Ligand SMILES: O=P(O)(O)OC[C@H]1O[C@H](OP(=O)(O)OP(=O)(O)O)[C@H](O)[C@@H]1O
């Protein structure tokens with residue numbers, strides 16, 4: 001995807017294209033910009049022969065818009081906020097909130113710290129303080145073991161929010177779905193790793 005030629009045309013097209021078309025474009029962007037093969041250590045400590053750098057998509061002008069539109073459409077009607085563990089989820093929650101505002105849907109973005117802020121507010125959660133029981137959906141760029149997003153769920157619940165669902169851009173199919181099922185959480189992913197790898201091979 002050329003980002004500097006006819007950028008405004010491309011953004012306008014993404015703003016109005018059908019969700020199925022932008023899903024296909026987002027898949028191609030993941031393959032072209034985020035997917036790499038090699039020797040990687042994951043946050044769980046496991047090794048992997050491939051890696052998805054989700055920030056190449058979520059911090060991309062067109063990528064962020066596509067992510068915002070697709071995830072907003074996947075939120076249940078009652079969702080009033082989206083949250084995720086910093087850093088991967090930060091641009092995602094903002095994209096969904098901003099696209100929501102353009103669609104006249106108020107979705108508050110929340111950022112969950114990995115550790116409490118060590119000074120000042122001492123906060124774990126950044127963003128508006130919402131009423132207890134507010135329905136919040138946890139968003140994630142990549143789910144491997146599922147532990148990172150689960151940490152966000154637990155932290156949000158401790159703060160009094162109602163969290164029943166995790167949505168990820170990519171499911172690496174390495175135990176996350178099973179973990180969430182065990183914990184009684186609904187889980188959806190926009191893409192599985194199998195779909196990304198198949199498309200990556202087609203484009204290579
Ligand atoms: O499902 P899991 O096994 O928990 O792995 C997935 C997590 O790993 C990545 O974050 P990372 O720990 O690399 O941190 P970052 O977002 O701060 O870069 C990714 O953004 C997920 O949050």
Ligand SMILES: O=C(O)c1cc(=O)[nH]c(=O)[nH]1
Nearest residue numbers: 042043044051052142144
């Ligand atoms: O498990 C991880 O840490 C992980 C895998 C991956 O493909 N991408 C990522 O950002 N994190």
